[in-house]
Amino acid sequence: MTETRALTMAGIAHLALFATLSLSWSLMADHTITYDEPVPVEFIELGEMPTVTERPEPTLAAAPRETVDAAPAPDTDMLEETPPTEAPDLLVPTETPPPPAKAAPKPEPKKKKPQELTQAVDRNKAEADRALEEQDFASMITDALPPQITLSSIQQSTLVGLIRERIYKCWDPAAGGPDSAAIVTTLRVKAARNGDIIGRPVVVRQSGSANAGYKRAARDAAIRAVMNPSCSLSGLPEKLYAGGWEDFTLNFDPKDL
Amino acid sequence: MMNGLTGATGRAVKPLAALFVLVAALITGPAAAQNLSVDINQGVSRPLPIAIPDFTTQQNVETPAGTTSSLGKRVAEVITNDLKSSGLFRPIDTLAFTTNVAYPDVLSPQFASWRTVAAQALVTGFAEAQSDGSVTIGCYLYDVFSEEVLVREGFNTPVRNWRRAAHKCADAVYSRLTGEAGYFDSRIVYISETGRATNRIKRLAIMDQDGANHRFLTNGQNLVLTPRFAPNQQTVAYLSYAQNRPRIYMYDVNTGQQRLVGNFPNMSFAPRFSPDGRTLAFSQSRGGNTDVYVMDVNGGNVRRLTNAPGIDTAPSFSPDGRRIAFESDRGGSQQIYVMNADGSGQRRISFGDGRYGTPVWSPRGDLIAMTKIGGGKFRIGVMRPDGSGERLLTDSWQDEGPTWSPNGRVIMFFRSRRGGGADLHSIDLTGINERRIPTPLEGSDPAWSPLLQ
Structure with missing residues (x-):
């Protein structure tokens, strides 16, 4: 019994020794390798998913968004392929056509009013006289005037503090390089009364001479902060909505960070 | 004036008055429309x-x-x-x-x-x-x-x-x-070590940045030291002690061929490429005086850049190739100096407590990584090229040999253990995220490749 056990142990020990030796042998062996030539990694176009059937799978039936999102697919531009020219100020990526279902036109009419007026005026004063009644003028003037005047300066500064308090917690300025701290991103934000952001914040301007990549990252980080549900505007004072947080700008400035 | 106009009566005047108001509104309008403008200059940094x-x-x-x-x-x-x-x-x-x-x-x-x-x-x-x-x-x-x-x-x-x-x-x-370049598709060349301290076998090895695809490049017969990638990423310069004499070799990663670059009668150390890949900076000791030299990669045109008494070594080019950082003990202790690539304008940049060694210029140019020696420790840190903004990133017994990721965001180095042995670690510039790079044996002297193509 003990003999068998001793034999087994000895056998295992031999095996272990053999294994160790072969391992060290393999390590000692000449591993000078003729390195395979670097295998190329090609970029390929991903306009459409290769051989994927365009038809939605049954599993996706519950996702009505899919038809909307399917629209960008045929666009053959790869994001990275587009040269990062100095157009990062662009508001939304132009690579993909805007989803048709967006509510973008809604806020437009208000903005257009002053323009329409100038057109009318420029075109022909006499014509304008005829076309527009006094009352129209009055209401147009009120419309053209900045609505913010309805908020007192105290109200304004209160609101500024409230909005800042909401947003900063969700702003993580992208890591960035040596000069990314100089990028100030200004977003125009339109909000619904329930706090939802209407459409997507629009980049009004970006200052700083950093490269396009940093600017794009800064833009994304700012938009993420505004769109983050945990930093929603809901619950801001109703009284300060009109002329206040219904439409405002945010300047994301990382220089003091 | 505006009031006067709007106060005037008559249909003909009114539209005109309105027009004035309008113009005024249009002029001030766009600015006023963005009246509520909120500055966010505070954020929260988290992954x-x-x-x-x-x-x-x-x-x-x-x-x-x-x-x-x-x-x-x-x-x-x-x-x-x-x-x-x-x-x-x-x-x-x-x-x-x-x-x-x-x-x-x-x-x-x-x-x-x-x-x-x-x-x-x-x-x-x-x-x-x-x-x-x-x-x-x-x-x-x-x-x-x-x-x-x-x-x-x-x-x-x-x-x-x-x-x-x-x-x-x-x-x-x-x-x-x-917004920055990545660095994940890159490789590490390092010295794989095994065996007792008295009979250490050191081999050149290469692996992916994350430790995968590990291979040995030399067989361990000769001692090898200080591998450095050329900017074209297919060539590694290193020191080999063939027949017990240190020589600078080039290793072609693709073909596996080695080529002797410099055969000097004297000791030479720490070769490092210029950013254009055409020049090697290194140091050499002659008559007890070690100085920084440069030479063409084919081995010709050797020029001496320093001549101060003492040890000048560990040269590293700035990414624009116009300056070289190096270490010198000319002032009495080991410190970091910067000079122009032709050797002119030498000046000391490190002035903190303790000693400083192995400066390595970041590929972004904004920082120099170094090893700081003091308080019984070797620690990895960074400073700006003018010596300001010194920051230590690691705190261990003995960390040394920093090498930058291609985007200048992460530093790899090797950490020696008190009981002997060493392995590779990396740390990001925040100093928060440190990790060990897995290697089959022990490792030292890592060199990070440029981004692969």
């Missing part, structure tokens, strides 16, 4: 929550590297590991996911369910075997809140090379979200 579900496959096909389905899973793992290791991202635990990603979801993610797991970014993709034996890795990045596509790229590569495609996807994601 970005990112979801990286397994890459899918439309048709599960067997390949030499496993099925495309398992390949998709491993690709996601490589990307997860890459992004996590940068310290800038927090990959969300896959167990928390509330949705399965089927093939069509790659293009049309169900953003709502990704928002419920608090993901801010989403990486999806697929692995697809091609008839020619290659594999295509599709790589998509989405902003979960704005539901925007940020990256859409495909990488086609021989199957055995799938990890590189995964690294390229991770680089694309990193680059898009940080």
